[in-house]
Amino acid sequence: GQQVMQIPQYQHVQEGEDFTTYCNSSTTLSNIQWYKQRPGGHPVFLIQLVKSGEVKKQKRLTFQFGEAKKNSSLHITATQTTDVGTYFCAGDFGNEKLTFGTGTRLTIIP
Amino acid sequence: DTAVSQTPKYLVTQMGNDKSIKCEQNLGHDTMYWYKQDSKKFLKIMFSYNNKELIINETVPNRFSPKSPDKAHLNLHINSLELGDSAVYFCASSRGQGISYEQYFGPGTRLTVT
Numbered sequence: 001g002q003q004v005m006q007i008p009q010y011q012h013v014q015e016g017e018d019f020t021t022y023c024n025s026s027t028t029l030s031n032i033q034w035y036k037q038r039p040g041g042h043p044v045f046l047i048q049l050v051k052s053g054e055v056k057k058q059k060r061l062t063f064q065f066g067e068a069k070k071n072s073s074l075h076i077t078a079t080q081t082t083d084v085g086t087y088f089c090a091g092d093f094g095n096e097k098l099t100f101g102t103g104t105r106l107t108i109i110p
Numbered sequence: 111d112t113a114v115s116q117t118p119k120y121l122v123t124q125m126g127n128d129k130s131i132k133c134e135q136n137l138g139h140d141t142m143y144w145y146k147q148d149s150k151k152f153l154k155i156m157f158s159y160n161n162k163e164l165i166i167n168e169t170v171p172n173r174f175s176p177k178s179p180d181k182a183h184l185n186l187h188i189n190s191l192e193l194g195d196s197a198v199y200f201c202a203s204s205r206g207q208g209i210s211y212e213q214y215f216g217p218g219t220r221l222t223v224t
Contacts, residue, residue, distance in 0.1 A: 091209075103152075
């Protein structure tokens, strides 16, 4: 079936270091969304990317959508303890439903 | 005010029982969803309703039956619970149908089947 893979599955970083998670699909996505889920919490929408090659920034977070619309990345600059959580990408394969990625769990070492 | 609420937050029950989870959204959204998140954190859509009409019905055992009495409510009834049903169930809503709209998730219901 259609899947969206994320790497890495886990990432431990020292506070202040940068963090990147990558999202890959075998087929073209119509668009992609990113969500953050804090430990014990629920997914919270971060952003949506629609255009090929699109780059969007939210403070220390930078989101990119690949030129072929098959991959995406989220980069966090100078991580803080509040960044802890699992980051999910979610894409649409043209079937009008979100297929969530496998998630990257970020832990911060103070 | 909570945008998307679910009850109960925790549900512990024995195999074979029947249970229901309720969801309500006060955002005025047209579309509501049920997701299942397993122990490995995989998040998978189960059902989607748009204006009380079933839109998405994934490959889910027919022991699971959603019901939307109005567009602000979406309930999930589960018959003959099995160990594998243990998971966190999230309700979500969006302004419209389709991928263009961000989804707002409820706090989740942690179901444990013993």
